[in-house]
Amino acid sequence: MDKDRVEGSTTNLxxxxxxxxxxxxxxxxxxxxxxxxxxxxxxxxxxGSVKDALKGK
Numbered sequence: 001m002d003k004d005r006v007e008g009s010t011t012n013l014x015x016x017x018x019x020x021x022x023x024x025x026x027x028x029x030x031x032x033x034x035x036x037x038x039x040x041x042x043x044x045x046x047x048g049s050v051k052d053a054l055k056g057k
Contacts, residue, residue, distance in 0.1 A: 001048070002047075002048035002049075002051040002052050002055075003048070004044050004045070004047045004048030004051060005044075005045050005048030005049060005052065006048070007041075007044055007048075008040075008041045008042065008043070008044030008045030008047070008048055009045055010041070011037055011038075011040055011041030011044060012037070012038050012040075012041025012042055012045065013041070014034075014037055014041075015033075015035065015036070015037030015038035015039075015040070015041055016034065016038060017034070018030055018031070018033050018034030018037060019031050019034030019035055019038065020034070021034070022034055
């Protein structure tokens with residue numbers, strides 16, 4: 001498994017936590033940061049998947 005997949009999954013999970021905290025506290029900035037982190041994590045995970053596919057894993 002490519003390290004980008006692991007880092008992407010971690011970033012995505014952290015984004016979900018931030019989004020939840022933002023919703024809970026009413027902090028729109030934190031919520032939006034969480035959403036942005038989720039997108040970043042999904043992209044990074046996809047890059048890792050492509051790398052794995054190219055390596056034949």
